[in-house]
Amino acid sequence: MRLKVVLPMKIFIDMEVNKVIAEAGNGHFCILPKHIDFVAALVPGIFSFEADGEEEFLAIDEGILVKCGPDVRVSTRRAVRSKDLGTLKQTLEEEFRILDESEKKTRTILAKLELDFARRFLKLREYG
Numbered sequence: 001m002r003l004k005v006v007l008p009m010k011i012f013i014d015m016e017v018n019k020v021i022a023e024a025g026n027g028h029f030c031i032l033p034k035h036i037d038f039v040a041a042l043v044p045g046i047f048s049f050e051a052d053g054e055e056e057f058l059a060i061d062e063g064i065l066v067k068c069g070p071d072v073r074v075s076t077r078r079a080v081r082s083k084d085l086g087t088l089k090q091t092l093e094e095e096f097r098i099l100d101e102s103e104k105k106t107r108t109i110l111a112k113l114e115l116d117f118a119r120r121f122l123k124l125r126e127y128g
Contacts, residue, residue: 001033003049005058005074012079013058019050020072022065031067040065042076046085056083059092 003020005013020031024040042065047058063076080095082088 001031001070001072003051003072003074005060005076005079007079008077013081015051017049017051017072018053021048022074023047024065031072033070035067037068039067042074046088047074047079054083056081057085057088058082059088 001017001020003013003015003017004011018033022029022031022040023043023045025043029040042060042063044061045059047060048055049058050056059080059082060074060076061078063074066073078095080088080091082091
């Protein structure tokens, strides 16, 4: 099977695999090469696949999986890849810390913009 994992700005994975294990809202499922075609809404969690006898893991955000013929395509906003679950946990904690810091900066900037907008609006009311 051909696994392609697509993020908003790039193709994250494009490779041949033997097996895919993912999680939808109703639980985990496994896809093998002769599996029937289907579509599933993925929940945030661990996504795994086997290629050349080695298992690899992805921590993914919610997404969509489409199995059509020999192709398995996954579209998600964020994904982190590792061959070891322990390393994946550490990488995720670091990624979330960076995202939290970025989110705090963004919220601060938005608050300043809202305050500036409110001040300018009040000045317009004074002149109007």
